[in-house]
Amino acid sequence: MTDGGSGLGAELRRRREAAGLTLRSLAREISYDKGHLSRVERGMSPPGRRLVELYDLATGADGKLAAALLPGAVRPPSDRAPADRPPSDLPSPDLPSPDLPSSNRPRGAAVRPGWVADERESALAVAAFQASLAQLRTIGRELPPGVVLPALDGQFRALSTLTSGVPRPDRRLLRQAARTAEYAGWMAQEAGDAAEARRWTGAAAELAARAAHRDLRAYTWVRRAELELYAGRPDLVLELAHRAGSDEHVHPRVRALAAHRAGQGYALRGDQASCLRELGRAEELWAGSAEVRGEGLDFGPESLGNPGPFVSGWCWVDLGRPGRAAEELAVAVGRTRSAQSRRGRGLFGARLARAYVEAGELQQGVEVGRRALRAVAATRSATASGELRTLVGRIEEAPRHRPAADFADRTRELLADLDGDGGR
Structure with missing residues (x-):
């Protein structure tokens, strides 16, 4: 995909400005480098397919921008081009689209996507999925991950069916799908499949962004930092943790968890002073978090219980x-x-x-x-x-x-x- 100097980049800029977004706020929302976005909008760098899709989501274009600028069938997730990620961004795995079940998932009876329901039906569906996920989390604390992963996959497929093909899907369903993907990512990590854990976590991040769930979106960076921690890569741990904790609008508990990860990253480096600084910051954030209202904080370790003494x-x-x-x-x-x-x-x-x-x-x-x-x-x-x-x-x-x-x-x-x- 190439930009003739002003056409595609100018249209992306026009959509961003019409949505009232600055380059800085958009970069923070979709986790891209601000300088890269600026070069794209000025026609100096070609936008990848994925970046156009993210512009579409962030500006509320409801698929119109991607449809106009990306004619033809959508490529499978595993075939995304390297240019879809700015050079300065962190390594990112190929992520499954949250609307498309991956090829290794079991085939069931055909269900027409695009479920449209009234407020009451939607609320009942969300409550049912919430209760089911809570039960799976309880089981996952005690039994092998392979026991719960198939059920999580099934729930995710069901939620994808309810939200795909809908012009304005219910945000509550999108958020529930994001929570399901986040927990599936942790169970995949516990099963020893880091690549699958990254794919699930990426799907959770994408869905959280679509559902405007800032706290869960930030928490997915904490999760990615944890994956890098177990891989023994402190530099990536720190970059991801700082990214997760840099938004002051994110709930203090999520930012405290980000500070915990940063502390672990510094410890892995052997930097005691920086480690203790981050752990102290985490405790301050946690202590003040009780007075801050948070919506839908039913994700993370023990539903965001304070792991400070363990960390x-x-x-x-x-x-x-x-x-x-x-x-x-x-x-x-x-x-x-x-x-x-x-x-x-x-x-x-x-x-x-x-x-x-x-x-x-x-x-x-x-x-x-x-x-x-x-x-x-x-x-x-x-x-x-x-x-x-x-x-x-x-x-x-x-x-x-x-x-x-x-x-x-x-x-x-x-x-x-x-x-x-x-x-x-």
Whole structure:
């Protein structure tokens, strides 16, 4: 796609200005670089297909802009050109369109898209999907991700059917689809499929933008930062976390979670001062969040419960202070053991066991590690498995300790089993 110098770029600019958007506000809304958008509108850079679609959504053109400027059939998501992303933007995976079920989804009875309902019918549908997602979240805290992912996929397809082909789809349905995609992304991460987790998270971001759900849109950047954290890429963690927390209009709880991610990114770098600054900022935001009204904050970890004590202990491990980490994580895990999900107990229990072993307290590490191992065996958590792998490595580096060596052998057996089942 090329711009003849003024035609396509000028039309994009005209639509933006007619919608009352500045370049800065549009760049923030669709998460593109402002300079790149300026070059596109002046005809200096060709806009990719995806960028035209985002202009269409952001300016409320209801498909008219994309239809006029992008004649022909829409390409499948996996065939998006690299030019669809500005060079200065973060790496972005090929994302499934939230309106089009991906090819690997089961085929069912044909349903005509474009469901149009009155206010009462729409409200009933949203309430039903909300209740169903809440049940799946409860199940997902205790059982393997493979148990809930097919149901999440089915819900997403159903919501897509209700919102596709509708000139002005109900925002509540779009938001519910975004929440479903966000949770599916986390379950895909827990199943060990980072690529699928990125696709689901991208779909959630796109739907949240369409539904004008600023808080959930920002939270998808927090989720992407988490994926980069587990991939060991602190620079991307920080860029994504800062992007998520830079909008002062986003609810303080979401911005606090973004600050937590930034703190973890700095800890991964070994930058203690910056890490503690971000963790302190997170606590300030969280403390003041109770007085700020938020709409639809039913997403994120334990429905946006404060993970501050866990994150702080997590960071001290990466900062090379295992004794301090063990102190903080032991208190956090001990206070919430009865209420915390089995999935959470597996992850943070494994982290706590690692802190004990690195601090030279092997017996304590083995005792905590055994409890974490039982939780991971039940939930098949890929993220917790990663902590267990590191724990085994630390045990191998420590002085010979028979109970620790036996525990390491049992952990290797579980990890081999998990590697073979793909999170089922």
